[in-house]
């Protein structure tokens with residue numbers, strides 16, 4: 452196995468493109484090193500992206516935030532402006548693992564590891580975040596939800612990797628929230644999860660909404676019918692019931708010892724309702 456720590460994005464892309472065998476990016480390593488130690492993967496090439504310029508910083512851009520692909524969870528938590536603008540995204544990323552894991556884990560790694568239960572991904576999708584991809588061709592920006600292709604699989608092509616995640620500017624009276632259910636009190640992966648991102652008008656009516664679900668399908672689900680249920684409402688019970696029903700209907704979960712299909716469908720609807728209430732209050736709405 453070769454370990455490389457390139458100093459430029461172009462060099463990283465060249466290394467990844469030229470490798471004939473199995474290659475992996477090393478960001479925080481909290482997935483990739485566990486997979487190597489347990490014998491699940493044996494990469495021929497490891498490309499550490501932590502020395503690439505700009506990958507460890509959070510920069511204001513066009514009223515939003517560009518978060519480098521090697522920014523760790525703990526660093527997100529310390530950025531007060533980011534936390535104020537996108538509390539749901541930061542709380543989702545900060546649910547990953549423990550204090551030790553937070554010192555290393557990245558949102559880009561969480562996304563590209565492509566676990567259906569990845570905590571930061573529904574929040575990023577609800578936020579309308581995009582990722583910047585570098586590779587052998589020109590850099591391109593795509594919506595976060597286009598990256599996961601199934602458990603452990605992404606749509607990234609040979610030689611491509613994520614250099615940053617962009618969280619857009621927010622209109623006034625906007626906020627987001629993320630909730631997951633885990634059977635244990637911590638250090639567990641989601642059985643179901645929901646993220647809600649809302650914008651309100653001056654009267655507290657929802658004018659824009661995005662709802663994304665985690666752990667209830669092979670990839671994150673952006674549920675347009677759930678968002679539509681909230682638009683025009685002041686989060687009255689009828690709107691919340693419609694939101695919940697739309698989420699339960701959209702969910703296509705697995706059936707295992709951690710939760711049956713019926714249970715996960717039910718729980719995801721409840722979580723979406725609760726996350727909507729939190730986002731609404733954060734955006735300044737009165738219930």
Ligand SMILES: Cc1cc2nc3c(=O)[nH]c(=O)nc-3n(C[C@H](O)[C@H](O)[C@H](O)COP(=O)(O)OP(=O)(O)OC[C@H]3O[C@@H](n4cnc5c(N)ncnc54)[C@H](O)[C@@H]3O)c2cc1C
Pocket residue numbers: 474475476477478479480481482483484485500520546547548549552555556557558559560561562563564568569570571607611612613614638639640
């Ligand atoms: C004890 C423990 C608890 C955990 N708890 C949770 C939890 O509660 N919730 C949760 O969602 N996850 C959890 N995880 C999983 C893991 O911590 C997260 O998925 C984390 O965000 C991965 O980020 P990383 O930077 O460490 O990724 P890495 O391990 O460095 O990489 C993960 C994968 O993504 C690829 N990759 C990384 N960065 C990029 C990039 N920029 N472009 C393209 N591909 C890339 C790598 O090639 C690799 O396949 C836990 C892990 C541990 C060990």
